[in-house]
Amino acid sequence: MNTPIFWRASVLHFLDDPEKGAQSWEYFDDGGLLVESGVIKACGPAEALLEQLPEGCEVRDFSSRLIVPGFIDTHVHYPQLEVMAGCGVQLLDWLEQYTFPAEAQFSNPEYSKEIAELFLDQCLTHGTTTALIFGTVDPQSVDAFFEAAEKRNMRMIAGKVMMDRNAPDYLLDTPESSYEDSKRLIDLWHNKGRLSYAVTPRFAPTSSSEQLAMAGRLLKEHKDLYLHTHLSENSKEIAWVQELFPESDNYLDVYDQHGLLGPRSVFAHSIHLCDQSWNRMAETDSSIACCPGSNLFLGSGLFNFSKAKNNNIRVGLGTDVGGGTSLCLLNTMKDAYQVSQLSENTISPLQAFYLATLGGARALHLDDRIGSFKIGNEADFLVLNPEATPLLKFRTDKTKTLEELLGVLMVMGDDRVIEKAIVMGQETRGKS
Numbered sequence: 001m002n003t004p005i006f007w008r009a010s011v012l013h014f015l016d017d018p019e020k021g022a023q024s025w026e027y028f029d030d031g032g033l034l035v036e037s038g039v040i041k042a043c044g045p046a047e048a049l050l051e052q053l054p055e056g057c058e059v060r061d062f063s064s065r066l067i068v069p070g071f072i073d074t075h076v077h078y079p080q081l082e083v084m085a086g087c088g089v090q091l092l093d094w095l096e097q098y099t100f101p102a103e104a105q106f107s108n109p110e111y112s113k114e115i116a117e118l119f120l121d122q123c124l125t126h127g128t129t130t131a132l133i134f135g136t137v138d139p140q141s142v143d144a145f146f147e148a149a150e151k152r153n154m155r156m157i158a159g160k161v162m163m164d165r166n167a168p169d170y171l172l173d174t175p176e177s178s179y180e181d182s183k184r185l186i187d188l189w190h191n192k193g194r195l196s197y198a199v200t201p202r203f204a205p206t207s208s209s210e211q212l213a214m215a216g217r218l219l220k221e222h223k224d225l226y227l228h229t230h231l232s233e234n235s236k237e238i239a240w241v242q243e244l245f246p247e248s249d250n251y252l253d254v255y256d257q258h259g260l261l262g263p264r265s266v267f268a269h270s271i272h273l274c275d276q277s278w279n280r281m282a283e284t285d286s287s288i289a290c291c292p293g294s295n296l297f298l299g300s301g302l303f304n305f306s307k308a309k310n311n312n313i314r315v316g317l318g319t320d321v322g323g324g325t326s327l328c329l330l331n332t333m334k335d336a337y338q339v340s341q342l343s344e345n346t347i348s349p350l351q352a353f354y355l356a357t358l359g360g361a362r363a364l365h366l367d368d369r370i371g372s373f374k375i376g377n378e379a380d381f382l383v384l385n386p387e388a389t390p391l392l393k394f395r396t397d398k399t400k401t402l403e404e405l406l407g408v409l410m411v412m413g414d415d416r417v418i419e420k421a422i423v424m425g426q427e428t429r430g431k432s
């Protein structure tokens with residue numbers, strides 16, 4: 001069962017933000033990973049490691065392939081697979097027209113199970129081994145999700161949407177029921193194996209002050225919970241929040257006043273923040289899930305990478321499916337790169353790969369377990385095939401540096417590049 005395996009291939013992982021210099025990543029052109037009992041035992045040059053493999057170790061050779069840590073999607077909605085690519089509207093109309101009707105179907109447990117299974121298989125196909133997930137307002141949508149994640153032994157964080165106003169009646173809960181339902185889910189699932197719970201008020205417009213206070217209470221009452229919500233995505237949304245919460249200084253301040261900021265709080269989007277909010281994000285060590293693909297698709301705006309960097313904020317990448325157009329973090333890296341090209345702070349392909357791996361793990365405070373090949377980390381990783389299509393082979397053959405190769409993979413690559421996704425040392429169904 002626990003036969004050690006040596007995975008021989010080119011290997012890349014990050015020890016720090018590559019902006020800090022060449023000591024921030026390790027790359028072994030002919031390298032390998034030694035994995036035993038689901039954890040990383042060694043990572044380094046193949047020649048040296050081959051000499052000291054444990055007895056009975058199996059060697060799997062993936063020459064011409066690149067091994068990287070599994071991608072981490074820091075913001076995605078599993079019930080929104082079916083609203084992907086819903087064209088013609090921006091955020092608030094998109095929610096009304098596409099999203100709320102789709103989410104209503106998750107009152108059906110069978111449907112929730114079917115979509116949770118599909119979603120997780122597709123995550124693996126697209127190279128995502130960990131994600132921070134929105135369920136729907138119905139708590140059993142989250143039971144169905146956690147059951148499917150547990151079956152696959154995937155490290156996943158999810159939560160039930162809290163939403164008690166400004167949405168169709170059929171999707172509303174109350175401050176009390178959202179507290180009780182979340183509490184039941186926390187007791188059942190939080191820190192069970194590789195699963196964690198995120199208190200998930202949808203966004204300020206759909207929660208009363210009483211409900212946001214309940215979210216704050218849950219965070220106080222339980223250790224290590226996440227807080228996951230949307231922030232400052234769209235200009236009409238921001239104006240609406242100001243009307244609904246006239247006593248707050250700004251959008252982030254609404255959450256702040258209810259005790260929702262902190263090291264395990266993840267704010268999706270955060271594209272139109274004032275300086276006061278950037279300061280407060282930094283002071284409270286809150287994280288941002290940057291969702292450039294969704295921001296382009298919904299016409300929401302451009303994330304400010306410079307502000308995030310100057311304020312030293314933890315940033316991960318989020319696909320935000322169904323606002324986002326792909327489950328593949330390679331695509332999200334390309335979107336992030338293209339958005340950053342429009343600013344004075346272009347991110348490099350190395351940085352994009354950092355954001356999708358160790359950066360995401362740091363945003364979720366999971367970097368002591370996943371996101372890199374530190375010895376003892378959980379063995380979630382990908383085998384990438386730079387020759388997955390004739391055009392990719394032609395183009396990657398011409399690359400001369402690692403950075404160039406990563407650029408081609410993120411710009412021209414998609415799920416066809418993800419040859420294998422390994423979870424806790426085990427090969428997954430992969431392509432399905």
Ligand code: GUN
Nearest residue numbers: 099202203230294320323
């Ligand atoms: N803001 C509130 N709900 C949502 C959602 O489902 N998707 C996105 N992109 N933004 C939101």
Ligand code: ZN
Nearest residue numbers: 077230268320
């Ligand atoms: Zn979202």
